Amino acid sequence: MSSSRSEGIDMVKQERARRTRERVLDAAAEEFAVQGYSKATLNAVAERTGMTKGALYGHFASKETLAGALLTRSQEVWEEMLLARDVPGTAARTALESLVLDLAHRLREDVRLRAALRLATDCPNLMHTMPDVFHRIRHNLVDLIGRAQQEGDMPPHPPELVARLLLVAMHGALHVSFGPAGCADRSAWEAVWRLLLDALSGGHSGNSQAGESEQSVARQ
Numbered sequence: 001m002s003s004s005r006s007e008g009i010d011m012v013k014q015e016r017a018r019r020t021r022e023r024v025l026d027a028a029a030e031e032f033a034v035q036g037y038s039k040a041t042l043n044a045v046a047e048r049t050g051m052t053k054g055a056l057y058g059h060f061a062s063k064e065t066l067a068g069a070l071l072t073r074s075q076e077v078w079e080e081m082l083l084a085r086d087v088p089g090t091a092a093r094t095a096l097e098s099l100v101l102d103l104a105h106r107l108r109e110d111v112r113l114r115a116a117l118r119l120a121t122d123c124p125n126l127m128h129t130m131p132d133v134f135h136r137i138r139h140n141l142v143d144l145i146g147r148a149q150q151e152g153d154m155p156p157h158p159p160e161l162v163a164r165l166l167l168v169a170m171h172g173a174l175h176v177s178f179g180p181a182g183c184a185d186r187s188a189w190e191a192v193w194r195l196l197l198d199a200l201s202g203g204h205s206g207n208s209q210a211g212e213s214e215q216s217v218a219r220q
Contacts, residue, residue: 021059023049025073028066029115035125037067057099067119068130074116075131081106082140092147093154097197099144102168103137104193117171138163162200169196 027048031040042063046056060066081102086095107114114134122132141163148154154162 014030017059020049020051023197024051024056024059024066025069025112028060029070029112032067032115032119034072035113037097037119042066067123070112071116071119071131071133072114075136076132077106077110077113078103078133078137078140086140086144091153092151094143096141096144097124097194100141100166100170100197101190101193107170122172134167138167141166148201165200166196 002216024045028045030048031044035044040063042053042056042060045066046053049056060069082101085098086092087104093111107117116133117137138160144158145154145159145162149156149159
């Protein structure tokens with residue numbers, strides 16, 4: 001067998017293994033998001049993927065390594081979100097609003113991030129050896145809130161309390177829907193979050209589009 005053919009076969013195998021690993025992470029995220037860490041099992045994850053438990057062990061040796069992989073990936077996602085919005089020259093209040101809106105939407109759409117936050121809040125003992133995504137998000141929110149206060153765009157409420165309120169609201173929002181038949185559209189959620197952020201800032205955004213969205217939500 002030629003070296004080029006061998007390399008090609010190896011690349012195909014690596015790509016297949018990568019896709020399988022991603023499928024397992026998605027299945028594990030679904031399981032952790034619904035059951036939490038203590039009730040989730042590798043058997044249930046294997047059933048979601050259609051794999052045997054032995055095949056699953058070939059990619060992840062334990063439930064803990066699965067959780068660790070999800071937490072690591074989710075922290076990377078959060079860091080990318082933060083870097084994209086908290087850029088030099090951007091007001092802290094603007095960066096905070098953009099980040100909160102994006103995080104709220106992602107928590108509804110990204111089961112891996114949702115699972116990671118549940119793991120971080122349900123199992124603090126895991127965080128001794130794994131990335132603490134929840135702590136990182138809270139720390140960054142506190143920093144942005146404090147900077148927004150220094151810039152005069154938010155009243156001097158304790159930043160830690162404001163950050164906790166935002167995170168509690170996000171967690172609760174995962175279990176609430178707006179609109180007909182329980183369907184939440186993006187504009188409705190943006191109106192709700194802008195209203196909360198405006199209330200926390202002690203003022204109004206002056207954004208007519210946000211005001212129209214709030215009126216639309218109120219009519220639903």
